[in-house]
Amino acid sequence: MQRRLSEEDAAFQQKMRTYFTDEFPAELKEKGTNRNDLDPQDIRRSQATLAEAGLAAPGWPVQWGGQDWTSLQKFIWDSEMRAAGVPPPLPFNTSMVGPVIAAFGSEELKERFLPKTLSCEIWWCQGFSEPDAGSDLASLRTTAVKDGDHYVVNGQKIWTTLAQHADWIFALVRTDPNAEKKQRGISFLLIDMKSEGITVRPIKTLDGDVEVNEVFFEDVRVPADQLVGEENKGWDYAKFLLGNERVGVANVGLVKKTLADVKAHAREVTRGDGTLLDDPQVAARFARLEADLMALELTVIRVSGGSKDGKPDPASSILKLRGSELQQDVLELAIDVAGPMAASWDDSVVPQWAADAVPTYLNFRKATIYGGSSEVQRSIIATGILGLKG
Amino acid sequence: MQRRLSEEDAAFQQKMRTYFTDEFPAELKEKGTNRNDLDPQDIRRSQATLAEAGLAAPGWPVQWGGQDWTSLQKFIWDSEMRAAGVPPPLPFNTSMVGPVIAAFGSEELKERFLPKTLSCEIWWCQGFSEPDAGSDLASLRTTAVKDGDHYVVNGQKIWTTLAQHADWIFALVRTDPNAEKKQRGISFLLIDMKSEGITVRPIKTLDGDVEVNEVFFEDVRVPADQLVGEENKGWDYAKFLLGNERVGVANVGLVKKTLADVKAHAREVTRGDGTLLDDPQVAARFARLEADLMALELTVIRVSGGSKDGKPDPASSILKLRGSELQQDVLELAIDVAGPMAASWDDSVVPQWAADAVPTYLNFRKATIYGGSSEVQRSIIATGILGLKG
Amino acid sequence: MDLNITDEQKALTEAVSGVLARHGNPASNSGVSAEPAAHDPKVWEALVEVGVPALPWSEEDGGVGAGFAELTVAAAEVGKSRIHLPLAETVVAGAIITRTAPDSLRRELIGALAEGSALPVPALDEPMRAWSPTAPTVRAEGSGESWTLTGTKAPVRFAQDATHVVVSADTGSGTGLFLVTDVQAKGESLTFEGTSATLLADGEQAEQALAEALALGGAVLCGEALGAMEEALGRTTEYLRTRKQFGMPLAAFQALTHRAADMYAELELARSAALFAAMVADDDPVDVDAIARCRSVVDRAGKLVGEEAIQMHGGVGVTAEYAVGHLTARLTQIARTWGTPDDRVGELAAAVGGHESISLLG
């Protein structure tokens, strides 16, 4: 065990800091890191810039634009990127479909998709959940029936984040309805969103925004060479992907930035002769959250993270579980810092951050629901780690 | 709805206060209300005194020494008794076996047992739990086999509180091992603790005290006329009893007294230039607990409480659930008020209350376990009130 | 002490719920966001017809002369309905007026409030200032009958439709309460630039009137939260019974049903607190701390019930077109009205040394 960075790592940190602070385009950082405030074109530009610098997906194989970094270096990369306010690469591309294609796709698929996935020339969205397959994902009913050298896809996906901007969708589809176990009949298919028969219906969330969608498939013809890996093995790839996704969803960098922002606001809000940050109860909440966040951040570094040998590391479940809860705790504190101002969502009445407090809090109740709900994570821990099989 | 006491109730309150403060023997109040600190003879004397004044078991039928009081008056009775530091009547007698005998026993049983149960001439203990029948009480295996006009009892009970002082035990025993449902073969038997074949083994708890015991039955012959109600109907009587017990276990009076004592200590402990009670975080814990306790106390008054028509009121489960948690929260606060002193259990090193803080906290972890664990209460609420059957 | 609902109160409940069902058009039905809605004069008028806004005021002043017990059960129906109405706001403004305004003004305003022709609301909050009932930054200058106000109050809920605003302002020698009739709102923001105002009270009288009025408004919020929690729990248990995952209803998953049991326990404690708050509100003088204690219980219950209701609904819980998240949104807002949950605990903590324990009987 050792706390201080080695000379090599310190130099690495300095290099990252210099790039993100000085070299990365300032106009892309000014809009903040909230995906909803960013123009889709900005998100594409930001990722393309990172990809060019070799900084979009360090976890990928080096051959496809990744970096041969230690997990500590990946952590430093992420921390510095977040601290500088750089919009991070799309997780659908770099944490989800990219690693799956790299691990299980044919050479042809890799060449066709990985470069554009890295640069965000293709914007991906995730087609996993369905109205009757939420936590019970393996119950999905969207079908893909082989017809010559095509699959014909019918069904419906839901909670598809940013589908309205996406060029392609990676979807779990049922290719063998008669499989012995429902997990065995599922395949992992790449589908062009411009295909005939695809309809996207936006779902408005409590905050009034549209980030998630329903995606309907009606006789959508998908070339069979857009199947990843083997037919009916899609469940394994999905588990691999979800293992990766959980690590990303710990979201330490983002939460740390948010907490720092909330603290800055608490310093600006007047209470009596001082500020809200002088209030012992408010200060105690910051102190607790900083300690929690520290422990989570250390755990991200400690748990090697990500999928191993094609299987998700069950320990990564704690990162999703606690990361999402912590994010919600920070957003709740933001409401209390906004105080009376939180009663208005109108930024002409109160400052933007205060107007955003309640809608953001409400919207991020989703953090413990999507990407494998807290209940799913607890079951994975209980079964996969603690050996508590019912 | 009305907050103020009616004139009649105000007079009632005054009468109770006068009795408990001025008339009840002072020497019985001085030792406090902790059953472990009291001499068993004091407990008997205290209850006998209350019985004589008609104040031992107001919930019983008037004919057997109860009172025709409203639930508000019963609440006032309990509050005033606790506030004055009067050792309350034994719950095994007045809240458990007494109501069962009164509701389901024959006239003969009533005459034989209720007066002595009221006055504590008989000290009862409860023989329900067994080593393999805890939350799953209906799995109990202690058998009672009819042999002429006797039952022959064999088996083992556990967690029998104060069995070492008890004269009699009321026990659930299996009289029909072949019953279709395991609940149907159980009977409710009254057994003299001096019977041949009974052995009591004390169980030492974490605090070093002995309050609970194992009770072993080896060919114990019990006269058949000590069966309460009908054979094989004991499960119904037990459920009735547990409904009553839960109300008692809300323990509002005791918890309120404890919280007030802890606050008094916080006033005496120095912190900086003031006292520990001046510390905003400590004061906030008191404020939260006082609010919680208020809500619980109001709920005790509001929920009619107790068993209705021979069935427990499922709403009373919340009183046990939250009452036991609140008691534990107060005892945890007591540790933090004792602060560094809590490191010693030795009253020659630190004041008695500080020396007691940790052992009492540890011992009362049992509060959420016995008398129907919190898990059992949640299941009762989910099934019985919310209609959530798995 | 009697915490039971009377038959009259039950009848009122049904009348109010009927009115709201007929007129209600909650955000979730039309799929708009959970943003606090503007005043809906039609629903308000219907409530006026049933006599709801008039309930707590004396007959002498033009009210119904019922009490907060009645108002609380009505507020619970509002909470269930997900309609945003200035019930607590008019109570705070009305209570300040009844405690401070001269007889004629009091009768005029309360009468107009009761019959729906006036909508008085309080304007106490200021941007970038944590909750505090006293020491505002809006300045009052003048004397006797002639005062002017300068500064900004925001957000002021229902400012756009308010006919009268009760404003806290710094008189130079303490906090004063003022009545402003020329309400020029930009959204829910009120900026005064030498705006003329009537002094209602200042100094200790103002502080006392404001504290009591806020407590009364708090009692109404407790009732509204109670209704919202009941509805949220009811919808959640229904969902658990009907929604299937892994081939079973969610109600088969003990991890969920045990948490639902905890929601129920919190709801029942909050119900006791809300009913008690109403009782206390009918006392004179009002026990301000007792109501703060009730709100504190409701705060915690509202958080648990609201958050768990969404969690157990999964994805649909955060959508605008589904009711449950709107209930959570309102519960979140109620807990931050006139102070945060921590503020209330802080107030109670500051007073904790003043008593040995809490007696329900006051």
Add this chain to the structure above:
Amino acid sequence: MDLNITDEQKALTEAVSGVLARHGNPASNSGVSAEPAAHDPKVWEALVEVGVPALPWSEEDGGVGAGFAELTVAAAEVGKSRIHLPLAETVVAGAIITRTAPDSLRRELIGALAEGSALPVPALDEPMRAWSPTAPTVRAEGSGESWTLTGTKAPVRFAQDATHVVVSADTGSGTGLFLVTDVQAKGESLTFEGTSATLLADGEQAEQALAEALALGGAVLCGEALGAMEEALGRTTEYLRTRKQFGMPLAAFQALTHRAADMYAELELARSAALFAAMVADDDPVDVDAIARCRSVVDRAGKLVGEEAIQMHGGVGVTAEYAVGHLTARLTQIARTWGTPDDRVGELAAAVGGHESISLLG
């Protein structure tokens, strides 16, 4: 930054656990209460033979010159074993000595501590005084080499067997730290009546040395708590797998297994915190707030894991003859050693305005 355990540390773990298994005779085996036990010289001697008490001290002073990473993994084994040992106490006393004593005294004392012939412990707490490292009521009078102490320190863990006591006292101009060799303990109480003492440090130097020493002791406590939690969770999951109720193993009840998952999550966060505390302890100067933050994480995890371990065991969990409650007792005590959990949060809260966010790299 590397949070992995080295092979050498693993070997140490095994050595320590072997020693404790051979010598251990925890209260639960003999069914006595969970009262903090007196010093057990035999076990201590065995630990001295493996070199544990010598680990953190420099070779120059007679120590092993390893570090807190090593000490922490050893402390975790102590935590698992349920044996009460003055590991954290000697670290606090030793750290004060290394920071304040003159060279010859330092070498003599640390050498004796390392080889087991001296047992120095801190005496900081006083009856009826909340935790505070400074401004004690024990008075120190004198100057130069000649000082006497008057007053009472209690409780002083392991006072009966201590050979040296490091005492905080009020010099009249601030807090001083003194070494007392004539240790006259009554139980765990020490009363000084003009007892002669050696001044180690006073003023700012004393406060700094004490703060750092307590942080180092806190790091050791984190390690011990980590071991206790691991053992408690291990025993709990084993119990859930084997104990049957309603005809099924408890592991079939999702309400329990999901809570066990939460215990695991807390344990893993606490593991990160404990390992990090050890890293920080090896830095110079010691980042006192960073270790307080680690302790705060461990405090909360210890409460959850300890309380849930008993709850899931049911009745046996509170019996003296069963191990799990003893682990909970020790976790409860660890969280109240040198301040309560609230005290630590309060300290961190007071400093929260001093930084924008927490950087792990210091």
